[in-house]
Amino acid sequence: MWRFIGFRFLQAIPVILAVITVTFFLVRAAPGGPFDQEKAVSDQVRAALEARYQLDLPMHEQYFSYLEDLFRGDMGPSFYYPGRTVNDLIFQGLPITAELGFYALVIALVIGCLAGVLAALKPNTAQDYVPMSVAMIGICMPSFLLGPLLVLIFGIWLDLLPVSGWGNSAGDKILPSITLGAMTAAYIARLSRSGMLEVLNQDYMRTARAKGLPEYVVVIKHALRGGLLPVVSYLGPAFAALLSGSFVVETVFQIPGLGRFYIQAAFNRDYTMILGTTVFLSTLIVFFNLLSDIVAAWLNPRLRYQFRK
Amino acid sequence: MKLLQVQDLAVHFHTRNGIVEAVNGVSFDVEAGKTFAIIGESGSGKSVACYSMLGLVPMPPGRIESGKVLFQEQDLLGLSERALRKVRGKGISIIFQDPMTSLNPYLKIGDQLTEPLRQHFGMDKKTAWQKGTEILEEVGIQNAAARMNAWPFEFSGGMRQRVVIAMALVTEPEIIIADEPTTALDVTVQAQILRLLKELQQRRNIGVIFISHDLSVVSDIADEIAVMQNGKFVEQGDREAIFRNPQHDYTKMLLAAVPATQKKSDIVDAAPLVSLSNLVVEFPGGKGQEKIRAVDNVTLEIKPQEILGLVGESGSGKSTLGRAVLRLLTPTSGQVVFEEQDISEYSRSQMKPLRRRMQMIFQDPYSSLNPRMTVYDTLAEPLLLHKICNRKTLDAEVFALMDSVGLSRESVLRYPHEFSGGQRQRIAIGRAISTKPSFIVADEPVSALDVTIQSQILDLLLDLVNRFDLTMLFISHDLGVVRYLSDRIVVMKDGILVESGSVEAVFEHPTEDYTRALLDAIPGKRLFLDDAAESMEEGTIT
Secondary structure (H helix, E strand, C coil): CHHHHHHHHHHHHHHHHHHHHHHHHHHHHCCCCCCCCCCCCCHHHHHHHHHHCCCCCCHHHHHHHHHHHHHCCCCCECCCCCCCEHHHHHHHHHHHHHHHHHHHHHHHHHHHHHHHHHHHHCCCCHHHHHHHHHHHHHHHCCHHHHHHHHHHHHHHHCCCCCCCCCCCCCCCCHHHHHHHHHHHHHHHHHHHHHHHHHHHCCHHHHHHHHCCCCHHHHHHHHHHHHHCHHHHHHHHHHHHHHHHHHHHHHHHCCCCCHHHHHHHHHHHCCHHHHHHHHHHHHHHHHHHHHHHHHHHHHHCHHHHHHHHC | CEEEEEEEEEEEEEECCEEEEEEEEEEEEEECCCEEEEECCCCCCHHHHHHHHCCCCCCCCEEEEEEEEEECCEEHHHCCHHHHHHHECCCEEEECCCCCCCCCCCCCHHHHHHHHHHHHHCCCHHHHHHHHHHHHHHCCCCCHHHHCCCCHHHCCHHHHHHHHHHHHHCCCCCEEEEECCCCCCCHHHHHHHHHHHHHHHHHHCCEEEEEECCHHHHCCCCCEEEEEECCEEEEEEEHHHHHHCCCCHHHHHHHHHCCCCCCCCCCCCCCCCEEEEEEEEEECCCCCCCCEEEEEEEEEEECCCCEEEEECCCCCCHHHHHHHHCCCCCCCEEEEEECCEECCCCCHHHHHHHHCCEEEECCCCCCCCCCCCCHHHHHHHHHHHCCCCCHHHHHHHHHHHHHHCCCCHHHHHCCHHHCCHHHHHHHHHHHHHCCCCCEEEEECCCCCCCHHHHHHHHHHHHHHHHHHCCEEEEEECCHHHHHHHCCEEEEEECCEEEEEEEHHHHHHCCCCHHHHHHHHCCCCHHHHHHHHHHHHHHHHHC
C-alpha cells in the first residue's frame, strides 16, 4: 500500500511541474503586463517597477528564480497589491473557499447518494424517475443560472435567506453552498444509481436474500460498499469541479474567497498571483485525486491485497 | 419422512410481451436423506420452481398462480415476507451455481459464513465465528481458522463452492436446494463436490433438491428424478426407472445427448501439419516470485485432418499451449512448426499471411463476439481482411457460411444478443472457417452450452472437419466430449504432457494416475459402463 502511495506521489511531481511551466510562460506570453494601466506610466517608473519585480531579467532566469522561491514555499510578492505577498492573499481566501467547498461536498454526497440509492432500489418507477429527472436538470443547469434563480426565489420572492456575503448574517451560507453542491449532487446521484443497480443485480445479492436477511441488511451490508465505489473514485474530480465552480459562486454571492482573488488576478495581470493560485489549486486537486484513489483502493479488498504484496 | 411437499405449483411471468408459463403445475415430495433431482435445459423452469417456494422470484413480474408448498406444517406460498425470511437460510438453504459470483467480493468469508447464524439464532460474533470455523473444516477447507479472514478472491472455484456449501449448511437446515452446484467447476473438482454433498447429506439426514441440466451428473447421486421441459415434469420416477426405461421422448433425447464413444478416422499418413518440439512458455510471476512455467517442454505432432484432443484441468496450461501453437503468444523456448515453416520466432507481419490458415474458436460464445456487430459484419470482416472475396461476391460468401454452420439466412442482420448460446457458437465457428483455414484450435468450444446443444455443436464440428479437411486441436476438460470426436488424446498436467495415445488406449488402459483420476471424475461414468455391460449381455442372448 505504501509503495502504491509513494508511486502516486512521484507521479504527481511532473504534473505539477508542467502546470507551473505552462502557466508561467502563458501569462507572460499574453498581451499586456502587470503595469499597463489606462494611464500611461513613464518609462523610468516602468523600468524601476520591472527591476524591482525582476521582470527585466531574461525569461529563463525569471523562471528558475521563481522555481527556487517556490521550492522554499515562497510564491513571491503580489504585483497588484503592493506590500502583500501571494502567500498572504491565498491564506486569507482559502478558509472561506474551503468552508464553502466542504458544505457543498456534504450536500452533494448526502443528497446525491440518497437519491441514487433510492432510485436504484425501485428502478423504472416514480421513485427512480423523479430524482433522476431532477438530477438531469441539475447537470444541465450551470451555477451562474442556478445561483441567481435561487436568489430570486428564496431571497427575493420568499424573502427567507440573505443573498450575499459570507458569515455576516445568519443563513447567508446556505444558498451558495446549495448552488455549488447542486451539480456535483446530480452527478453523484447518477453515479450511485448506476453503481447500485449493477451491484443489486449481482448473484451475491440473491445469496444474501436466500440467507433470510432482512432487506435493509441486504442493501446496507451487501450492496452499499460495492455500489458506492464509483462515487468514491469520483470524489477527486468532484473536488476539482467544486473548486472551479466556487469561482463562479463566489462572484455571484459576493464571497471574498480564493476564487474571487483568482479571477481578479487574471484581470489585473498579476503574474505571481495567477501563478501562485494556479499552482496551489492544481496541487490541491492532484492531492485530492490521489486521496480518492487511495480510499477507493482501500475499499476494494482485491486491490488492497495486491498492494500488500 | 416427507420434509417438503410441493403440490401443483404454477408460476407465471406477466411480461409486456405476454404471459410466460415458467412453471406449470409440478408436484413432488422431498424426503429426509434423499435427493430429488430436477433435470432440464436452461429456461425449462427448474430454478424458478425452487426459488418461488422461498419467495426469491421477483414479483411482479412473477406470480404464483396455484399450488401449495408444505414445509413444517405450513404453506410457504401463503407466508408473509417476514415469516418466509425465517425459513430462508434456516429451514431451507440454497447452494447456487456459480461460486465465482455468488459470494460477496467485498466481505470476508467469515462474515458471510456467520451471517445466517447471527440472523437466525442471534448468536454473538465469537460463538458464530467458532461455529463457522468448524463448518469450514467440515467441508474440507484446510487451515479453516485463518481462512475465515480471507476474501473470496483468494479461493479457487472449487474452494469457493465449498464455502458456499458451508454457508448453506451452517444453520443445519432440513432441506438444501442445490442449483447446478457443479456446472461451473472442473470435472475432478465436480466429483469432489458431489461426494462432499452426498456425505454431508447422509451425515445430517438432509433432503436435497438437486437442479441440473446434465443427466449424467445426477446419475450417481439422485434417488428420484424429474425431467422438466417447458415448465412441466414430462417424466418423474426413481433413478433406475429413468435411466433403464425412459418413457418420454425428451428424456430419451437427454440420455442420447450424453456423449458416448464415436468418431471414425482415416488419418492420412503424411508429414505433420503442426509439430511442437520442446515448447516452453513462461509467464513472469509477481515481484520477487519465480516465473510461472505454464507449458513445460512439450513435444507433439498433429497430422493433417486429425482431431487431437487435449485434456486437463483448468490451470494445467492447455489454453496457453493452444495460444502458443497459433503464435498468439511467443514461446519462451522450443519450436512451433506449421506447414513445414518454423514460426516460433515469426514477427507479427510474417505471421499475417499465415493467420488465415490457422483459426481459433473460443469457449465463451457470449463474450467472443462483438455485441455491436451484426452476424453479417462479423463474418464479412475476415473475408475482406484476408481478401478472400471482393465486395461483389461478399453476400454470396457470407450466405454460404451461414448455410455451412446451420444458421438461417434471414438472421444475417441480427446482433449476437438475439441468438441463443448454441447459435452464437455457430457464428463463432462460421467466423473461424470463413478464411478457409487448414488448422483450428477449439478451446472448450462447448463447455458453456447445454448438453443437447453440445452434441449439436460437436456434430457440426465433425461435419466441418470432414467436409473441409480441417485439422483440429480440441481443448477440453471434459473427457466425455473429447472422446466423442478425437482421433488421439493427450493429457496435460501442470504444463507437462503426462499421457498420449489413441482414444481407446487412454480410456481403456490409462497408464497415469492423473488420467485415471480424470476418468473417474466423469459423472455418469457408471452409465457408460453399465451400458457397455448391458450391450454385452444382449450380445450373448441374440
